[in-house]
Amino acid sequence: MARGLFRNRDNKGYLFILPYFLAMLTFQIYPIFYTFYLSFFKPLNLIENEFIGFGNYARLLQNPLFYTAIGNTWFIWLMNYIPQIVFALLLAVILTNPRIRGRELFRTVYFLPNLVTAASIGVLFAVLLDFRSGALNHILIDIGVFTQPYEWIQDKMAMRIAVSLIQWWQWFGYTMIIFMAGLSAISDELYEAAHIDGASSIQAFFRITLPLLKPTMLYVMVTSLIGGLQIFDIPRVLTNGRGGPDNALTTMVLYLYNQAFKNFNLGYASALAYALFIMILVFSAISFKLIRTRD
Amino acid sequence: MISRKRVISTALLLSMAAFSLVGCKKAEAPKAAEAADAKPMTRADYTGDIVVWSFTDELQDMMPVFEEAYPNVNVEFTVIPNQDEVYLNKINTTLRSRSATPDAFTGEAAYYKQFVDAGYWEPISDAPYNAEELMSDLIPYVPDSSRNADGKITALSWQATPGALFYRRSIAKDVLGTDDPDTVSEWTSDLNKFYELGEKVRETYGGSKYLLAGYSDMSEFIFNLRDQPYIVNNKLVIPEGLLDYMRIAKDMRDNGIESGTTTWQPPWFSSMADASVMCYILPTWGLHYVLKPNAEPEANEGKAEFTGDWALAVPPASYSWGGTWIGINAMSQKKDLAWQIVKFLGSDPDFLEHWAKSTGDFVANTKVIDKIKGDFAEPFLGGQNHYAYFAEEADKVDVSHRGPWDFQIQNAWGDQVALYASGNKSFDNAVADFKKAVKEILPDVDVD
């Protein structure tokens, strides 16, 4: 029987993916279903729950804050992923060029922001943005832009932009390294051939690099959706965990997190988790459709 | 097949019965002996290992004292700070699965009522614990506020946390012409006069010094100013004091009476050292653990003398802020040992006297307080006796209106106060948005 199955070489692929699926079934499936199960309950206290069917989902869909959180998440995502991908791609191309001096150093240093802890970013920004003693207000008053201090942490747009900026800064080096690994898959011969044909480096970039980088692009796009739409630690540290001012920084996962761990409502948080899951799934599928890997 | 199976199971049953007989005998033996001799167990009789978890590192210094008193008990103690709610996360995840570990664990003012409601802690009012018998020695509000729906005590605490107000003597002299605590208290003990004092501070220094670091420093005594819980009959009640707080916060911000920072933010800490702020409204622990190390760090580490530039005055209202309770895990297998540690930390006079003298912390045992309160002269406060003051304040603490969701509700109010005070929202919108925020916390509560 087994022999018959594996007479077709392609079916041997099952053997290669088998250990993965065994580990997944053992360790990952139960928690995922447990979360789903929880989404049908409402807490009575920290231990006891009450079954309420789709009540959490109904509450979610009728709650304006849910849509605010979706809006905030997408706003922050768009504001940082577009510049992030542009910078990462540009740097990856520049830093794989052997003629650039200090490539290794640049590459390592660009990755460092990824290692700065969220907590220390929180402390840094609290010191910078404070109303009267903050460095930013001092500078702006000294150079005459403001006549009196401005309360940055109560400004919705300024705070959203600050989060996007920090996210960009933390992740452009990371994405750059991914692109560099992707570039390493492209053969140099193609560039040499293009060069002989008289193509400029700009032409080579659009005709060779970009098309051949499609699989990496797809990876970056989909993992950015998965990771980026789950953003929560920077909004959390900048707002003392509250997502303020006026929920302007309440992203979907921060909302979920506060419901689960501050309001102790695991059921509602689980419903949020599944709403987010569906959103990420749909947009990942769209990304796959848009960036086809096999033409 | 069937007969063999039956044989095996019979054998199993027999051996199990034999086992349990032996077990019973072993368990009963000491009890019988005890009854015969009528001799209570001494501390050395308690033997074993117990696991204690806490979000505060204070217990790290308490455990050696306990282990000395109970030479045959070994405490496996773990600190898990609640930064980013990790302690709560760990406690909840562990206790939801009905784990027997830890044997005892602590809870903070912000969420211990949740622990009580969930039944995480073993009720200890009745035998074999009889915590009610300890009540006569303790500041009543401390054990009382841990009572569950059946009226049973579930946890004790080594500390009571009444509040005070601390001010810089040098600023008081400049503003009022005196640094005498009684005169200053006349200005600080009434909210309207307190605001007036703020205006005097601003005028004296031309706006370079402030009465408060931030209006949010007032929130704890404001939150204590109420005569009913926030939720009554499943309906939200907004105390008048909260509305006043919102108005006064904006006045303070607009008129430069507070410096514009927020409690617990880095600039709040740094303002303690740079002498730009006159008053901090802090409780017992705030003096030793917050104000001293940040206002005069060198002296606090023993590298210099305290300047004595600080003093204690009466705040606009009595309050209690914070506090840590410790209780027995209701699922623990070693409740007798866990009770010993809860009782020791929460009532033992020798331990509490030692603790009060070595840390300056205000303890929950009235006998100990009466014994030692005469001797305190705090050099940081220019020789003032803060202990005698706190002993009086502790009697005034009324936390009977505390509920499990107060922390979340008060945070939601604080968020709206910040938006109103900074001019980003109208008063009515702020109140309306607070109601929406409460709906997020308690979806079934009627907020209108």
Add this chain to the structure above:
Amino acid sequence: MISKKKPAMTVVMYAFLIILFVISIVPFYMMIINSTRSNVEISQGVYLLPGDQLKANYDIILKKVNIWRGFISSIMIALPAVALSAFFSALTAYGFAKFHFRFKEVLFWLVLGTMMIPQQLGLIGYYDLCVKLNLIDTYTPLILPNIANASMVFFIRSYIESSIPDSLIEAGLIDGAGEFFIFRRLILPLAMPAIATMSMFTFIYKWNDLINPLVLLNSSEKFTLPVVISNIRGLYETNFGAIYLGVTISVVPIIIVVVIFSKSLIKGLVVGAVKG
């Protein structure tokens, strides 16, 4: 791509690289510098020069926690976790990239789907599972699940699809090589840039993970570095300086991994050039 003939372009490009260099390194440097500053100093302002509190901060750490034991615990978890991730992800990615079996797309989306559920809540169910499997307070639940690393599979699959031609594998099969031999001797080396990149990220993720070890481990002597560092924080004093020193200690191995990787990526690039 950069022409030698355009000096203006070169200047602009280096200016761009150097500006990014500065904004990347300054906050990181400040985080490190803070490990030589006191609690009070850190809450007062921003520093660019080292202070004199390094020893004092180290003493606070030693007094409160056993940081080096945490260091060892972290290594004992992170290294096997990365090794399992690297090997099994490459195996799985190869299976998905170069074999065309039934339900392949569905199975692959199952893999991706596991990444799309926010992790924060999964831990509650995972704890439950570990209780049932009797794995609480052991390293197993922090190591073994790394056999299934969805993000790594996804990346290596893309890499293998785009860089390893089918003809190479067919040639191996014609020579009579076994499937596993082909994987080990052909695919693993050729996919190394992708495996190394993802291994580095997995290492950093495992190294910095706070909440999973914190919830799944009970004994303090098993705690990992991030858990130990978070324990430096007192209830009343934040001990900022000591925490930053802890962070600095924990960042050193990551820097080493990044630098080693940076070199291996260059070798990978060279391999790529030769094989092409």
